[in-house]
Amino acid sequence: MDYLFTVLDARRITACCNDTNLKSARLLERLGFRLEGHFLEDAAFKKDEDGRPIYISSLYYALLRREWL
Numbered sequence: 596m597d598y599l600f601t602v603l604d605a606r607r608i609t610a611c612c613n614d615t616n617l618k619s620a621r622l623l624e625r626l627g628f629r630l631e632g633h634f635l636e637d638a639a640f641k642k643d644e645d646g647r648p649i650y651i652s653s654l655y656y657a658l659l660r661r662e663w664l
Contacts, residue, residue, distance in 0.1 A: 614651075632655040
């Protein structure tokens with residue numbers, strides 16, 4: 596993230612993970628990311644046996660340069 600903020604001059608970094616992936620969520624929080632949203636049933640990557648989409652929910656995080664530096 597130092598590289599993104601200092602060399603590439605990023606202002607904001609975002610990340611998202613499945614809401615059931617608690618290890619990834621904890622890692623983002625330990626790195627200083629702030630939870631910005633919990634999107635329910637926002638994506639479907641698989642279908643059930645009847646062809647209906649199986650939706651997942653996601654946690655969206657962000658970190659601003661001023662929060663990191």
